[in-house]
Amino acid sequence: MIIARSASELRAATTGPISFVPTMGALHAGHASLIRVAAADGSCVVVSDFVNPSQFGEGEDFEIYPRDLDGDATIAEQAGAHILYAPDVSEIYPPDFSTTIDPGPLAQELCGAHRPGHFAGVATVVVRLFGLVGPRRAIFGRKDYQQLAILQHVTNDLALGIEIVGVPTVRDADGLALSSRNAYLSAAERSLAVTIPRALRHAAEAYAEGQRNGGVLAEIGHNALDGVALEYLELRSTDLGFYDPNLPAVLLVAGHVGTTRLIDNIVLDPTAPERAATQISTKEYA
Ligand code: PAF
Numbered sequence: 022m023i024i025a026r027s028a029s030e031l032r033a034a035t036t037g038p039i040s041f042v043p044t045m046g047a048l049h050a051g052h053a054s055l056i057r058v059a060a061a062d063g064s065c066v067v068v069s070d071f072v073n074p075s076q077f078g079e080g081e082d083f084e085i086y087p088r089d090l091d092g093d094a095t096i097a098e099q100a101g102a103h104i105l106y107a108p109d110v111s112e113i114y115p116p117d118f119s120t121t122i123d124p125g126p127l128a129q130e131l132c133g134a135h136r137p138g139h140f141a142g143v144a145t146v147v148v149r150l151f152g153l154v155g156p157r158r159a160i161f162g163r164k165d166y167q168q169l170a171i172l173q174h175v176t177n178d179l180a181l182g183i184e185i186v187g188v189p190t191v192r193d194a195d196g197l198a199l200s201s202r203n204a205y206l207s208a209a210e211r212s213l214a215v216t217i218p219r220a221l222r223h224a225a226e227a228y229a230e231g232q233r234n235g236g237v238l239a240e241i242g243h244n245a246l247d248g249v250a251l252e253y254l255e256l257r258s259t260d261l262g263f264y265d266p267n268l269p270a271v272l273l274v275a276g277h278v279g280t281t282r283l284i285d286n287i288v289l290d291p292t293a294p295e296r297a298a299t300q301i302s303t304k305e306y307a
Contacts, residue, residue: 022094022097022098022102022103022104022105023103023104023105024090024094024104024105024107025104025105025106025107026107026108026109027108027109027112028106028108028112028153031067031104031106031153031154034103034104035065035067035103035104035154035155036065037064037065038064038065038157039064039065039066039067039154039155039156039157040059040060040062040064040065040066040067040156040157040158040159040160041059041066041067041068041069041150041151041154041156041158041159041160042055042056042059042066042067042068042069042102042159042160043068043069043071043146043147043150043159043161044068044069044070044071044093045070045071045072045073045086045201046070046071046072046087046088046089046090046093046107046201047086047087047088047089047093047201047204048068048070048092048093048096048097048201049096049191049199049200049201050191050199051162051164051190051191051198051199051200052068052096052097052100052162053096053099053100054100054188054189054191055160055161055162055188056068056097056100056101056102056160057100057101058160058186058188059101059102059158059160060100060101060102064157064158065103065104066101066102066103066104067102067103067104067106067154067156068093068097068102068104068105068106069106069107069108069150069154070090070093070097070105070106070107071106071107071108071110071113071146071150072086072088073113073142073143073146074110074114074142075114075121075138075141075142075145075146076138076139076140076142076143076146077139077142078136078137078138078139081136081282082202082205082280085205086201087201087204090105090107093105093107106153106154108153112153113146113149113150113153120145121141121145122141122144122145122148122175123141123144124140124141124144124171124174124175125174125178127140127167127170127171127174127261128140128141128144128171130167130261131167131253131255131261131273131275132167132168132252132275132284133167134253135252135253135275140167140168140171143168143171143172144171144172144175147159147172147175148175148179148181151181151183156183157183157184158183158184158185158186159172159176159183159184159185159186160186160188161185161186161187161188162187162188162190162191163187163188163189163190163286164190164198164199164200164284164285164286165284166261166271166273166286167261167273169185169187170260170261172185173185189300190285190286190300192218192301195211195215195218196215196218196219196222196301197211197214197215197217197218198217198218198283198284198285200283200284202281202282202283203281203283205279205280205281206278206279206281207279210278210279210281213247213248213249213278214249214278214281214283216245216246216247216248216249217246217249217274217276217283217285218285218301219245219301220241220242220243220244220245220246220254220274221242221272221274221285221286221287221301222287222298222301223241223242223244223245224238224239224241224242224245224272224287224289225272225287225289225297225298225300225301226298227241228289228294228297228298229294229295229297229298231294233266233291234266235256235264235266238256238272238289239254239255239256239272242254242272242274246274246276248278249276249277249278249283250276250277250278251274251275251276252275252276252277252282253273253274253275254272254273254274255272255273255274256270256271256272256273256289257270257271257273258270258271259271259288266291267291268291269288269289269290269291269292270288270289271286271287271288271289272286272287272289273285273286274286287300287301288300
């Protein structure tokens with residue numbers, strides 16, 4: 022695997038169609054699963070490793086976000102990446118850079134309501150990276166459900182001609198969705214954090230038993246959350262419109278445990294209602 026520190030090094034190293042995995046580094050098994058999906062079709066796999074300042078708000082964790090290029094290189098290479106693109110901030114945002122992508126109303130809801138400007142920062146850096154990398158397809162985790170929906174929308178709206186692929190969330194044995202931010206959690210906080218997947222699972226179990234009332238499902242989720250400073254817990258249609266009990270839905274949650282912001286979600290499908298609960302199997306339920 023080649024580590025490219027500039028777009029020219031990147032271009033010199035790429036061959037054939039590119040599958041692209043954009044990341045902010047601090048790679049873990051969730052990223053490795055994205056890379057494996059990228060590699061599965063035999064394309065040239067480029068992983069970007071760039072902590073994007075424009076998607077962090079004031080007082081958020083940009084300064085302390087974990088950075089470990091050597092560790093990232095090991096994980097990326099083992100998972101099948103061909104190129105790890107780790108640009109300097111001046112390459113992504115040169116001094117005369119002045120464009121911002123406004124992804125529209127969805128960017129103001131859910132996480133966007135709590136992180137003003139966040140999705141504009143994400144969309145802007147991802148489209149810039151698309152321009153620099155030139156992928157045929159790009160792979161994102163479904164843990165960031167709203168991000169995936171927004172990037173799909175932006176890619177369609179701007180006719181970028183890039184296939185957007187969503188990959189299922191990878192979880193630890195206790196059910197917690199893998200996230201680079203889990204590294205911030207103390208042992209005590211971690212035991213509070215697992216109430217997030219537990220809440221999703223409780224709601225999914227009720228759904229599997231036939232509960233379709235959105236208010237009741239949300240309340241079941243709320244009741245299972247303990248010690249999480251909740252930002253939102255919302256049931257939506259899978260395209261993030263209004264919940265319709267007859268159609269597939271997604272239950273999304275965001276909150277803080279201590280100073281760590283965590284998000285998670287679970288898809289509920291009326292044609293396979295028991296499938297959701299099995300997405301989160303944790304030791305405590307065994
Ligand atoms: O999901 C992430 O890690 C980031 O939001 C992304 C897509 C790499 C953009 O910085």
